[in-house]
Amino acid sequence: MTLDRVKRGCLCRIISMPSEQVRDQCIRLGICEGETVNCCEIVPAGPVVIRKKRQEIAIGRALAKKIAVEEI
Amino acid sequence: MSGCHQTSDYKEEMNTGRKKIVLAGNPNTGKSVFFNHFTGIYVDVSNYPGTTLEISCGRYGAYSVFDTPGVYGISSFNDEETVARDIILGADLVINVVSAVHLERDLFLTQQLIDTGIPVILALNMIDEAGKLGMEIDVEALADMLGVPVIPTVAIKKKGFDRLAASLIEARPGNKTPELQVMLEPLSLEHGVPQGEALLILEGDPVVAGRWGMAPGDSREIIYRKRRMHVNNICSSVVRETYAGSGFASRLSRWMIRPVTGIPILAFSLWAMYKFVGIFVAGTVVGITEGEIMLGIFEPAVRSLVGYIMPLNSLPGTILAGEFGLLTMTFTYLLGLLLPLVVAFYFMLALFEDSGYLPRIATLVDRLLTGVGLNGRGVIPIILGFGCVTMATITTRLLASDREKKIAIFLLGLTIPCSAQLGVIAGMLSGLGPEYVLLYVTVIFAVLVVSGTALNAMLPGESSHLLIDLPPLRLPRPLNIIRKTGIKSYAFLKEAAPLFAAGALIVSALQLTGMLSYIQRLLAPLTVAWLGLPPEAATAFVMGLVRRDFGAAGLSSLSLGHLQTVVALVVITLFVPCIASIMVIFKERSRGEALWIWGGSVLTAFFTGGLINQLSRLITGGNSQHTPLILAFAAMVSALGVALLLRLLTCHRKKPGYSI
Numbered sequence: 001m002t003l004d005r006v007k008r009g010c011l012c013r014i015i016s017m018p019s020e021q022v023r024d025q026c027i028r029l030g031i032c033e034g035e036t037v038n039c040c041e042i043v044p045a046g047p048v049v050i051r052k053k054r055q056e057i058a059i060g061r062a063l064a065k066k067i068a069v070e071e072i
Numbered sequence: 073m074s075g076c077h078q079t080s081d082y083k084e085e086m087n088t089g090r091k092k093i094v095l096a097g098n099p100n101t102g103k104s105v106f107f108n109h110f111t112g113i114y115v116d117v118s119n120y121p122g123t124t125l126e127i128s129c130g131r132y133g134a135y136s137v138f139d140t141p142g143v144y145g146i147s148s149f150n151d152e153e154t155v156a157r158d159i160i161l162g163a164d165l166v167i168n169v170v171s172a173v174h175l176e177r178d179l180f181l182t183q184q185l186i187d188t189g190i191p192v193i194l195a196l197n198m199i200d201e202a203g204k205l206g207m208e209i210d211v212e213a214l215a216d217m218l219g220v221p222v223i224p225t226v227a228i229k230k231k232g233f234d235r236l237a238a239s240l241i242e243a244r245p246g247n248k249t250p251e252l253q254v255m256l257e258p259l260s261l262e263h264g265v266p267q268g269e270a271l272l273i274l275e276g277d278p279v280v281a282g283r284w285g286m287a288p289g290d291s292r293e294i295i296y297r298k299r300r301m302h303v304n305n306i307c308s309s310v311v312r313e314t315y316a317g318s319g320f321a322s323r324l325s326r327w328m329i330r331p332v333t334g335i336p337i338l339a340f341s342l343w344a345m346y347k348f349v350g351i352f353v354a355g356t357v358v359g360i361t362e363g364e365i366m367l368g369i370f371e372p373a374v375r376s377l378v379g380y381i382m383p384l385n386s387l388p389g390t391i392l393a394g395e396f397g398l399l400t401m402t403f404t405y406l407l408g409l410l411l412p413l414v415v416a417f418y419f420m421l422a423l424f425e426d427s428g429y430l431p432r433i434a435t436l437v438d439r440l441l442t443g444v445g446l447n448g449r450g451v452i453p454i455i456l457g458f459g460c461v462t463m464a465t466i467t468t469r470l471l472a473s474d475r476e477k478k479i480a481i482f483l484l485g486l487t488i489p490c491s492a493q494l495g496v497i498a499g500m501l502s503g504l505g506p507e508y509v510l511l512y513v514t515v516i517f518a519v520l521v522v523s524g525t526a527l528n529a530m531l532p533g534e535s536s537h538l539l540i541d542l543p544p545l546r547l548p549r550p551l552n553i554i555r556k557t558g559i560k561s562y563a564f565l566k567e568a569a570p571l572f573a574a575g576a577l578i579v580s581a582l583q584l585t586g587m588l589s590y591i592q593r594l595l596a597p598l599t600v601a602w603l604g605l606p607p608e609a610a611t612a613f614v615m616g617l618v619r620r621d622f623g624a625a626g627l628s629s630l631s632l633g634h635l636q637t638v639v640a641l642v643v644i645t646l647f648v649p650c651i652a653s654i655m656v657i658f659k660e661r662s663r664g665e666a667l668w669i670w671g672g673s674v675l676t677a678f679f680t681g682g683l684i685n686q687l688s689r690l691i692t693g694g695n696s697q698h699t700p701l702i703l704a705f706a707a708m709v710s711a712l713g714v715a716l717l718l719r720l721l722t723c724h725r726k727k728p729g730y731s732i
Binding site: 020021022023024025026027028029030032040041043044045046047049052053054055056057058059060061062063 | 144145149173174176177180181205292293296297300325326329330331334431434435436438439442447448537538539540541542544
């Protein structure tokens, strides 16, 4: 399953990210593979907002399609 | 106390041999307040990642103090990081400003700084906010685990500053990420590379590796992961969460992002902005500053003064105090018309920026902008463009890929009217009735959609995706807003004044040599036959070259029919940007590309304007009251049609990049 399919308000664990650059940027912001995040907002056809503690990141839809996750 | 803001200044200051303190931190940590405290110099406090590219430096006692752009880590991911990296590597000690509210995120940079081996002291800022949110931080344990002094501070209240200043001498190299030392040793022991640079080479920084003639290392992911785990461990042992706060700010943040509520909020914000900038300032305030003060008092005074010294109809008299005079027109436009508009615009932008609303707008509009080959971040240059296209063109640097920069610069030059021009346009449109306003807006929007989609389809590669940090919403601080507005407006005046004077000189020269009427005659077939405008309109277009608002303002003195006004305004809007922005485009892009942008704008402007004129004659003979509505509808349909067609033609694309 990919991040763009997670429902709003659901928790998911990030399994893989598409490229090293995306991975590095996310690690710096505090989110890495294996981490559990809350999918707290989805803009219809637009970005997905994920949250871990107080850190929020908006991720473009096309990129979210390439992030593999599993629902918890 | 001394200040330096220019790039060359800070480089000089690096080499004075004084001890160097560098302020480093993530965006939105309050770094600039610390810089202000130590040096007495005020620098722009930006709540939006990516808006500060300038390096400031000053002095504190025996130290030189440098501010750096807010970054999440040091490497070569973007311009800010590159600049921050080099200053940090040259530091004698780093004051790392950390937001207590975002400890997990911020400590990643802290740990990276510690891993470079440079002495660090940590300012744990916004400790009061963390307390309010129910976080308890064990400061002593944090200092123990990091191995560097930690000073709790509340920057906006100047709390903890004295203790920080007194503790500067205690700054020391901290405890490195576990297992890192073993990885660093081969480089530092065998090749004599200083630890900081060795770390960046291991992390695969190509620039630093190049300086030592080495290949960039491939251990970034391993080091990043170790560092992240180490930081997470530290956080879980020093932070105690008593309750999870979810107040009004986080609900408002949700509403701003959801289209159902976000679009009305955005519409309301833009409407309020229009009411304030477009109606109140452009109408009432400019009426007083331009009409009463400059035209009513200032210009007659200048004319009579110049008249004492020389005849007003002599050559120098015309240049100084004529219709386009250096002392008359330049000052009237600059101080009477532009200054109030620019101040008002920067004020609104400062509000958006300081409150943290901008990245939320970026998230909301991301979907729309991906259609024209940009992502949500592209909204920043576009909004700034409504203030000043020149400034906006410079900010396109924050876009992740060259492809996006190209698209953004072209769209800015072509379709976005700057605040000065917008004021005049709004004034002229407001007398025509809503259907003509709709026509104007639809046509400009249609051109934006079509040219953006076309560029997106034609340019190779694919634009990067949105990946953006949403900083917490907060109430803008009035003092901060006022200072920021003041600084930006002053910077604008300083940059624009010489260009204005040059513009006035050029126009005077054109007028005196008879070139103006020659160009008018040359363009006449185009303006009269194709655009359906009086021949004098050509003057306005030529003046639009000098400054966009000269052109727009030149039109208001002509007597034009309603549809003619819209045609003229469309041409003026799409027509080349002002001379200042052209200069910036040439600076940012190659000469060929800049010329291409220029030519493309002129062509699009005349083509679109003529199309409206010809179509209106074709459809209704130009007399029907429904003409503007029919034309607006036609523009909308054809734009969507072309956009859809282009998208269908370019379904298969290459792999995308990333963006942050």
